[in-house]
Structure formats: C-alpha cells, structure tokens
Amino acid sequence: MNQVIAVCGKGGVGKTTISALLGRALAADTEDRVLVVDADPAGGLAMALDWSVAGSINDLRQEILDAIERRKTDQADLAAAIDYRLLEMLSDRDNLALLSVGRSEEAGCFCNLNTVLREAIEALSGHFRTTIVDAEAGLEQVNRRVMRSVTHLLLVTDPGAKGVRVAEEIHALAVEAVAPKRVGLLVNRVRSEAEIDSIRSRTKLPLLGWIPEDDAVRTFDAQARSLLELPPCPAVAAVRAWISDGEFFG
Numbered sequence: 717m718n719q720v721i722a723v724c725g726k727g728g729v730g731k732t733t734i735s736a737l738l739g740r741a742l743a744a745d746t747e748d749r750v751l752v753v754d755a756d757p758a759g760g761l762a763m764a765l766d767w768s769v770a771g772s773i774n775d776l777r778q779e780i781l782d783a784i785e786r787r788k789t790d791q792a793d794l795a796a797a798i799d800y801r802l803l804e805m806l807s808d809r810d811n812l813a814l815l816s817v818g819r820s821e822e823a824g825c826f827c828n829l830n831t832v833l834r835e836a837i838e839a840l841s842g843h844f845r846t847t848i849v850d851a852e853a854g855l856e857q858v859n860r861r862v863m864r865s866v867t868h869l870l871l872v873t874d875p876g877a878k879g880v881r882v883a884e885e886i887h888a889l890a891v892e893a894v895a896p897k898r899v900g901l902l903v904n905r906v907r908s909e910a911e912i913d914s915i916r917s918r919t920k921l922p923l924l925g926w927i928p929e930d931d932a933v934r935t936f937d938a939q940a941r942s943l944l945e946l947p948p949c950p951a952v953a954a955v956r957a958w959i960s961d962g963e964f965f966g
C-alpha cells in the first residue's frame with residue numbers, strides 16, 4: 717500500500733531537513749518514486765533541495781477560483797483540469813518529485829488552501845509509493861481536513877523539552893483526527909546518548925530513532941546548498957540506517 721508520511725513538530729526542530737533527507741534516501745535506496753510536499757506556507761523545502769517549482773497549490777487554488785468565478789467550466793471539466801495541472805506542477809528529479817503549497821494572501825476564503833492541499837495529496841499519493849509531507853510547524857494542519865490520507869505520523873523534535881511537548885500535543889490531536897497506522901518520535905540534533913535517555917524518561921511516545929547534530933547539514937544550510945548533494949555524513953547515515961531498520965515504514 718502507498719504510504720503518506722506527515723512530518724510534524726515544533727518550528728525549527730528539523731522537519732524540513734528530515735523530509736529532505738528521508739526523500740533523498742528513499743528515492744535513492746529503493747526503486748520507488750517518492751513525492752515530497754512542501755506543505756509549510758513559510759516554505760523551506762524547495763530551498764533546502766535548491767529546486768525551483770513550476771507552480772504551487774496556491775496557484776492552483778487561484779485557478780479554481782477564477783474558473784468558478786467565470787463559470788467557464790462544469791464540475792467534471794474542473795476536476796480533470798485539476799488532476800492535469802497537479803501533475804504539471806510537480807518538479808521531478810530521478811525518482812523524486814516535489815510539490816509546493818505556496819502561500820495564500822487571503823484568510824478564511826471558502827476555497828481554503830489546506831483543503832486544496834488535502835485534495836492534491838489524495839490525488840497524487842496514488843502515483844507514488846511514498847509521499848512525505850513537510851508540514852507547517854505546530855498544530856494548524858493536524859486535523860482531518862488536511863491529514864485525511866496520512867498513514868504515518870513522524871513527530872520530529874530536538875532534544876529540548878518544548879519540542880517534545882509540542883510533539884505530544886500533535887500526537888494527541890492526530891490520533892483522534894486521523895488514526896495513523898504508525899506514529900513515533902524522531903529526535904534530531906542529538907549530541908549525546910544522555911539526551912536520548914532524558915527524552916525516554918520524559919515521554920511515552922514511541923521513540924523511533926535519532927539523528928545526530930551534524931556540521932555538514934549546518935554548513936550546507938548556511939551556504940544555501942541542496943541537501944541532495946550532501947556527501948556521506950552522520951545525519952545522512954543515520955537516516956538511511958533508520959529506514960533500513962524498517963520498523964516505521966511499510
């Protein structure tokens with residue numbers, strides 16, 4: 717079955733970095749096509765991958781609104797056009813494809829950006845073995861309206877207490893809203909075993925694994941270089957080892 721992995725957590729803990737490294741590793745180490753979705757209106761994933769995107773979900777949303785306003789299309793035409801435009805908006809490299817949510821200027825519009833995002837994820841995830849959704853920080857997107865098709869909830873935290881608390885809040889909401897098949901906590905930017913022990917003692921969330929603090933990641937970020945080009949380094953190795961242990965996936 718296709719899997720849709722939502723990468724959630726507090727701002728700044730490493731959701732975008734993990735989404736990029738996970739997408740890269742899954743696309744390289746398996747035969748599968750992988751879709752990464754930049755679902756954070758603040759962006760970041762396209763930049764972390766150094767990819768320019770052909771269009772965004774927000775562009776598509778605008779096109780839908782325009783079509784409805786002009787009453788130019790009927791429902792069936794519109795649905796077909798949306799599917800076609802979604803595929804056009806993907807930017808592809810080898811086994812990896814990127815879709816960006818973009819940014820909406822209008823609040824509270826009936827054609828909500830997150831609703832179009834959910835429809836897009838549902839329409840596209842059938843074409844990919846794995847879809848990775850780099851979610852907005854915090855709780856805004858953790859509801860059935862956005863996450864209906866999510867099968868795996870990957871809660872990312874740094875070793876700090878706030879990150880773990882936000883992960884627990886997201887977990888409580890998500891389990892009620894979407895009942896994902898697999899859930900767990902991935903601890904990023906770890907500097908010592910003691911930090912892992914401390915987290916283990918503070919939370920009941922299942923601990924999936926941890927990614928070390930890695931100077932190579934920081935340097936690439938500072939130089940705005942694509943994480944796809946990271947040479948072998950501890951963070952990349954940790955992500956690959958975590959994938960190959962296989963417990964969370966499938």
Ligand SMILES: Nc1ncnc2c1ncn2[C@@H]1O[C@H](COP(=O)(O)OP(=O)(O)O)[C@@H](O)[C@H]1O
Nearest residue numbers: 727728729730731732733905928929930933937
């Ligand atoms: N394992 C790591 N080692 C070193 N720096 C990291 C690591 N993971 C993330 N970072 C850095 O932390 C910052 C925030 O990461 P990011 O992935 O953008 O977080 P989020 O998407 O959760 O806001 C970035 O500058 C990134 O380069």
Ligand SMILES: [Mg+2]
Nearest residue numbers: 731732756760
């Ligand atoms: Mg981010």
